[in-house]
Amino acid sequence: MGDNLIYLFVAFLITWLIMAAYLWSIGRQVRNLRDEVQALENAELPAESPAPAPRRQEQVESSQA
Amino acid sequence: MKQGSTRGLPGWRFAQGVGVLAGVVMAIALYMAFVYAPADALQGDVQRIFYLHVPMAWVAFLAFFVTFIGGIGYLWKRHRGWDQLARASAEIGLVFTTVVLLSGSLWGKPIWGTWWTWDARLTTTLLLWFIYLAYFMLRSYVSDPERAARYAAVLGIFGFIDVPIIYKSVDWWRTLHPGPVVSTSGAAMPDSMVYTLFVALAATTLIYAYLLYQRYWIERTKDEIADYQYRMYERQLEREMREGATI
Numbered sequence: 098m099g100d101n102l103i104y105l106f107v108a109f110l111i112t113w114l115i116m117a118a119y120l121w122s123i124g125r126q127v128r129n130l131r132d133e134v135q136a137l138e139n140a141e142l143p144a145e146s147p148a149p150a151p152r153r154q155e156q157v158e159s160s161q162a
Numbered sequence: 163m164k165q166g167s168t169r170g171l172p173g174w175r176f177a178q179g180v181g182v183l184a185g186v187v188m189a190i191a192l193y194m195a196f197v198y199a200p201a202d203a204l205q206g207d208v209q210r211i212f213y214l215h216v217p218m219a220w221v222a223f224l225a226f227f228v229t230f231i232g233g234i235g236y237l238w239k240r241h242r243g244w245d246q247l248a249r250a251s252a253e254i255g256l257v258f259t260t261v262v263l264l265s266g267s268l269w270g271k272p273i274w275g276t277w278w279t280w281d282a283r284l285t286t287t288l289l290l291w292f293i294y295l296a297y298f299m300l301r302s303y304v305s306d307p308e309r310a311a312r313y314a315a316v317l318g319i320f321g322f323i324d325v326p327i328i329y330k331s332v333d334w335w336r337t338l339h340p341g342p343v344v345s346t347s348g349a350a351m352p353d354s355m356v357y358t359l360f361v362a363l364a365a366t367t368l369i370y371a372y373l374l375y376q377r378y379w380i381e382r383t384k385d386e387i388a389d390y391q392y393r394m395y396e397r398q399l400e401r402e403m404r405e406g407a408t409i
Contacts, residue, residue: 102207104208104211104271104272107268108211108214108215108264108269109214112265115260123376130383130387137387137390
């Protein structure tokens, strides 16, 4: 019966290793996605600020003259 | 992209609470499995694998049931949320089924004298594992996300047919695998073992709920990022075309 304890130990060990690896992988994905979202939010900020009104063609020509 | 944070998703705090609760209940379940529940008279301590193996199997079935519901929901409503839910749950189900197969094999060696036998329950469970592995392979091979979701939904629905077959396999075929330990007519073991089993089941279900929330957020955010990048690409293309026309 004592010999069988190794199977019990290995079963729990493998299970918790798999669960820990899975949790770690999920945590890493969440972190990476948060970073990616943050980077995209930062990138879109200048686009959200009011852009200068486009100058009309005749205005451009008169300023050049 | 303002919804990209997990904190923006409804129930974020609740999910964190579920995660903490899952840890506490799992600690209680481990204490009960190793201290409170008696060793089996015939199998000895190795029988305690049961408190890991059975809840994992039940919750894997629950995960595939959620995938089944997600598949039906997607085919019916064509709303991507259903597909995200199905994807998230199928992955957790696959991980849990892997644990079921490994822990079952580690119990089988000292009790049956073999790591594996082509017994009806073992074979149908292995088949289930392959079905949901194929579910992810199919998703990765089909490049169009809408088509991938549709095909995966169909596979997720038909794949679930294997679950009741697994459950009834011990009745339908002569198998080595033990029959149901808890049924409507009562439990075939002492109360302390039944209580331990149910606490372990509660802990595993809470872990599943926590993982499902995280995985669902990942799937949703990935889709949102892909949509956003596609919109940006389209906008840039439009701008380039406009500039080209002006020149």
